[in-house]
Amino acid sequence: MRRIRLVVAYDGTNYHGWQYQPNAVTIEEVLNKALTELLREPIAVIGASRTDAGVHARGNVAVFDTENRMAADKICLAVNQRLPEDIRVQSSGEVAPDWHPRKQRCVKTYEYKILNRRIEVPDKRLYTYHCYYDLDLEKMRRAASFIVGEHDFKSFCSAKTQVTDTVRTVYSLNVERDQEDVITIRITGSGFLYNMVRIIAGTLLWAGTGLIRPEEVAEILAAEDRRKAGPTAPAKGLTLIRMFYPDEMQEQAEKP
Template identity: 40%
Template sequence: MDRNIALKISYDGSCFHGWQFQKNAYTVQQAIQDSWIKLSGEKINIVGSSRTDSGVHATGLVANFKTSVKIPTDRIHLAFNTVLPEGVSIKAAKEVTPDFNARFDALGKHYSYYYYHSAARPAILRNFTAHITGAVDLQKMQEACALFIGEKDFAALADQGTPVKTSIREILRLQISEYTDNIICLDIVGTGFLYHMIRILAGTLFYIGNGKIDSKDIPRYLASKDRTLMGKTMPAQGLFLKKVYYQRVLFGQDGLTDFYKS
């Protein structure tokens, strides 16, 4: 009987054109599936918890696939890493129930967005942060975070993309802090996110910080559902998928209780 294997995956988004398979571009999904064929000769269909865009990174994306290959579960991630390209690494593997689906069973996700605040653009961190300049009031950005927390219609924070049944989502935690010198980190945990929602939220908070948007207008802007009133869509390279949460703990501190206390 085939085993259902869950993987915890880390990758450098600058090496790929997103997660999902594309006919004319190299993606993380293709890299993993091709590597398994090279390793075992078996074709698989791997299901990812998130379909990250080109340039977006991950340190904790979860995926699953079914296999008849007899490699011990605790060796699968090590075997994968002998054949995967350098920009992606499998951090852990775990056998899960036959009906587990990394995408549809996810309760929510934790993302981080990194701004590089400096007059001079970054060189070493250019693929992992978004460069911002000028005066920024971090306290104003921090105070504005509360305006986005809760279950709301976030249509004003979505670019046009894949149609969705509803634009209502729930943000459980949103905070922004000085990560290191020159780097500001935005952390967000929610049940799900609309197309470019986090990158637009990052742009909106940036505009609040530099005075282009007044935080007192945010409730009205959200109610309007008007995308043009919010901040710009920030670049993809500042965004990281950190963790995916499930009903039961999968890879550590990612279960139901962790999700609601995070």
């Protein structure tokens, strides 16, 4: 038995998230079906990040076990021939039999995109949240500075979460605008709570429109109360960019 790791990119528009659901089409379900047909054995992938309905990804990670002897690095090419055009496996490779994508130390990067102009642009409608209010970029950056570091992010976590430990570390949080009026919120951290990035985006939108002072973000964190933070921004603006496993890089560096 071999364990294969995949790096998966997808447009989440037409899917009800990553995780299998009995009455809805999900990324996990489509991958399982394509891999099962390709390898001619039942395949069940384990995903690192169970993204919500409508959320996109460029670098989600998944593993599965197989008896098939197909070259690991060729599986991505072969399975892509069986996948719809809005899902593509970017790479595939063999890992240790006990390697689990949710049990490794991981650094995740997400981007949330906001189209900030008076009139929406049709070709950006699926991948950005349209905000027609003028957003003050400097206020958003100032608000973002209070997020960076290790904090209890209970205020930025959906009430639906079942985790008891809500302390997380945000390594960086940048806010930039391009020439097409798209504001990108790029956040990198040790892990994220349910809806945490989208709630942070909603709170930064509050700061950008002047509904709160940037300094109030510190008060929101201290309150540990979801009702104090901004709204959960729509899913379509969110993309999982990358999942990085630093322990693997250290192990490779230590090899003679």
